[in-house]
Amino acid sequence: MTAMHELTLSGMRDGLRDGSFTARELTAHLLARIEAAQPRLNAFITITADAALAAADAADARIKDGNARPLEGLPIAHKDIFCTDGVRTTCGSRMLEQFVPPYDATAVALLADAGAIVLGKTNMDEFAMGSSNETSFFGDVHNPWREGLSPGGSSGGSAAAVSARLVGAATGTDTGGSIRQPAALCGITGLKPTYGRVSRFGMIAFASSLDQAGTLTRTAEDAALLLGAMSGLDPRDSTSVDAPVDDYVAALDAPLEGLRIGIVQEFMGEGLDADYAVAVRAATAEFEARGATLVDVSLGNIGLSVPTYYVVAPAECSSNLSRFDGIRFGHRADNPVDLEDLYRRSRGEGFGAEVKRRIMTGTYVLSAGYYDAYYLQAQKVRRLISADFARAFEQVDLVVGPTTPTPAFGLGEKTDDPITMYLNDIYTIGANLAGLPAMSVPCGFVNGLPAGLQLVAPAFGEGRMLAAAHQYQQATDWHLQAPEGWS
């Protein structure tokens, strides 16, 4: 019999329903794995064992009574950016080291209402600002595929936890690639929905016009299962979109025949690891072999996506993070001499170096004299990039390419050079700027490390994108590979 942790989320659901194991057995088994993995991977900031076991008993009772909800008893973890009522929520920062929210994020509440069981809160780059999980106040996360390498970021703890089979699935957030990049580096499936598809209420804000909650799972099928439960209009988030939520699971069987897939030429050239390119080409060939049509497409302004992002995101972050003033919640400096001193030292002590860098960058590009040259210009280039995607989608149904330029890199390798670190998100940022749904699926290995294929769809095209990924995963087994020692 397959070990419980080896099952996908859908497999766990089937096992619970047919009585192969109970929710308590599954939860206790995974909690033991989490405890054992913690010294090696550091994937969790908080483990909620008691609450999880109590929820598992309640789930078992519901299953026994025939009242199981769609995700009844399924073990997940939340990125520690989502507020959880009564459970510490740190956002990876000293600033919120002791913060216990008095309410749940909408995404958290929806998944709980659907029956999911939360095993803990996962490690992350501080305030989701990072691509390696090294900016966390709570220490580096290690990549299960090779300890000493980064799992990517900012949802690095979620990606490592799913990859190491510690949970069935995890939530994440993606502002410039923070779900897709760690998913690629850890060999799992990561989905960022259309901007506004999932409520941002209770999700600690970084860059409000880019942030979007999504899923880290083993398979596209599992992503469909979770996304359906998380999505929908939320009156508490004025940017959440009033559009019907498709039945993503039912849409998975759509065939690849007739699907037009655009290969982004700008993503396949200079900067992309040669072996990674081979893996991506093999993946697109698989789509073609199964009936899709391949077309070369160009996103002419995509080369400016990283500098655009590093104006827009810091500008929004400098505004959003002004709420952390040391007074109503968060870290408060000792013995302030006056109010100004309280603000500056609380923030100076509470925020780490990368967060402070981004607040300073945002303050600079928004300040008088520089606003037009940087912020306004970035908003204009953002429209050019969005228009490039719109033109591509006149020709094709999906665009694809690599998720990252290279497989996982070493912890400490890029920490002293922010620009090099920023360029790791060169293929993922465009979808955030244009608000489009995008996902990463495992597509092979480079030097023994996972590579990811990125798919991007038109707004609210999650169903079609998930179906394409699912069909690809029916034909390949990259997504089933487990890191050595974690299977």
Next chain:
Amino acid sequence: MSIGSDDIEKLAVLARLSFEGDELGDITDKLAAIVAFVDQLGEADTASVTPMAHPLDQVQRLRADAADADIDRARLQACSEATEDGLYLVPRVIE
């Protein structure tokens, strides 16, 4: 343009941040590098382009101005390190 320590101090005041010891040199060097990197945006021809503030060009949705939250003050203020009689405490502002 170059960024010097005077610029950093001015920005730090605006951003309500403090930098101690080695942090000051580090932020000066790295902010200069970041600004030099984003300077390439100036090369794009955007003369007739409308700025894009929202990815889906949606209009802000409004709701009725009615209170609907039921979080009590004591729970909210439990998040703060200094409160008294339902008020947040701050250093003296007016002498």
